[in-house]
Amino acid sequence: MGKWKKAVLSGTIATGVMMAPFAVYEAPVTVAASSQAFDNKVVKKIDAETIYQHVSDLSVGIGERVAGTAAEKKAVDYIAAQYRSYGLDVDIQPFEFRTYQEAKEVSAQVAGHPEQNLKPTAFQYSPNTPDEGLTGEVVFAGLGQASDFTGKDVKGKIVLIERGTIPFVDKAANAANAGAKAVLIYNNISGTLKSSLSSTGKFVPTLGVTKAEGEQLKALLDEKEPVTATVKILGSGFVTKTSYNVIATKKAHKNHDTGQILYVGSHHDSVPGSPGASDNASGVAVNLEIARVLSDQQTDTEIRFLTFGAEELGLLGSYHYVSTLTEEEKDRSIGMFNFDMVGSKNAGEMIMFTVDGQRNVVTNTGASASTRVYKELTYGKVGRSDHQPFHDSGIPSAAFSYAPLEPEYHQPTDTIDHISKEKMENMAKVVSAGIYQIARKDTPALERSNVAPKPVEPPFEDRPL
Ligand SMILES: [Zn+2]
Incomplete structure (x- = not known):
């Protein structure tokens, strides 16, 4: 027990002395083997069909999910019901925004x-x-x-x-x-x-x-x-509308609580005229699947699974959510994993974007997990998705995506026909392994951030999400 300082997770390898909470250190080879055994506890449970079903329910069953519409609320209720079925505490957080309405x-x-x-x-x-x-x-x-x-x-x-x-x-x-x-x-x-x-x-x-x-x-x-x-x-004219964030909390084990909080986020809204299968039913679906799999595991870290409204209107939901965090909660926040557009067959390779282009505990964790369960990842520098507000308030964050992005981006053709089960499955495996590495209650802290592949030069500069 006891609270680990943020420095423990900063990505630089601290000396063993700092790692006192769980003092047994294994030789590197054994560490890798035991990591794999731990990874398997979550990775093997990731189910591509379950992920795909969520994409279908959201992008075909509901379709376009523009913030402030009845369809968005349907998606919110669907997502909340899934989280509840995993035994998580669910809160639906409404927020208002002003938007211009086209002439009727x-x-x-x-x-x-x-x-x-x-x-x-x-x-x-x-x-x-x-x-x-x-x-x-x-x-x-x-x-x-x-x-x-x-x-x-x-x-x-x-x-x-x-x-x-x-x-x-x-x-x-x-x-x-x-x-x-x-x-x-x-x-x-x-x-x-x-x-x-x-x-x-x-x-x-x-x-x-x-x-x-x-x-x-x-x-x-x-x-x-x-x-x-x-x-x-x-x-025509400006109107006030209501959008929603969904907040599902998995508490830390009461006898093994580091006091730390991790966030997993994905926006659930889409742009008008697009069913938003990849952008971003895919991100929500992967988020839900990780929540399902991790909900069965004991963790020493609180994990908050979030889906945001009105991302497409300027990250309104994630900015609102972060604005509701107390300073005390921010101090306990160690990282935010954001999924945006993680499912298109026509997109490129898996990539981790940070706002400042620098590595942080989230990308280090992603890098480490990906080399164990998938392959080395590339990095890039992009804000403009829901990891941005977390970064702005000092919480290390990264957006997990695929680049270059798909040609169906924000088009009516962003449909389920272009969805790759494999891409979503790989994403869910990488990030669930990474989160579990941080959150599982018996992790030697040394493992948390030790493998960081070199960034690809030049990084993917900037792109919309
Ligand atoms: Zn998006």
Whole structure:
């Protein structure tokens, strides 16, 4: 018993004197053999089919799991039920966030010209129109530069502007400043014009149309007949939504408690339009399987299995979770293992990312475990996933993933068809062996961080997760 200092786990090999809690040291060869026996207690129980079933339940059964939606809550309830079935204490932690909601209704009609069948988009952050829309005469204002409005009366009118030369925000702001009641911007290349204004600034309702639609409308104006249009943007704006973290705790054995805490985390949300099989049902599935396997083992370390909401919106769930930790809990926290995108057939090799590109107890543990149960891992430097908030508050952390990342990243094609059972199984084996190495109650501390393969040079620089 007794609390080990963080220094014991820092990755430098301390002398045996510091390792007093369990004072028997084996020769290196024996250590390796006994490590393997310990590894086998968890690694052999990892079941690829169970992991795959979770991915199926989350990415096919539930599908897209955007933060703040009913589907996210379904995923949260599913995950919580799994953790509970392993006998863990489960807490669902809600948190609120502000998010921009896209318009529910967008239209533009040209009076007397039903052939002008416009299919506009609303610019993000554009104000809404009144329910009945805004009606006004359409006037052309070139590229919407300030000079295009000098000597032109656009007060109370709808301004037609061509894309190009200056940013959309400037075009829209110039039109609003000149007194326009709405803005139609048309593309200068083929395809839908879908873009964004800024969340600050004074704008009037601003819509995008295609190049063909804009040019047709411009041709009508060139006939010198007054053209009147009605535009509508309804239902857009900032709303407050609730997302959730799931916290499942495995307490240390009451007679063998180091007081230390380890975290295993994965985000459960996905981006809109993607079933998020690899990103990140795979990470949740591996997290669940490690929880299942470790829940049967006695440990001297508290292990918190976490899944986070709203990672895709800027790590909101993990930042929220870390903000709820007390200083005392942070002091007891020794490491965080994060899984993000651990299942695509089309991704590269297993890799450990740290925020600062430096090794730490988590990567040392991963390196050591991987050489025992899998193969040597590479390192890279990436933040921007849920290991970042832990790093920011001084808790050693790393994201386990595969690189280079898969082409289906954030696409509708991130489906279960591209999932590799083997990749997830290997990940679960490596990290469960690593965590068990730290957490099992009879570990000689010397084993905890002693094999660290050389980083690959240059490391994978930076990539989104
Ligand atoms: Zn992700």
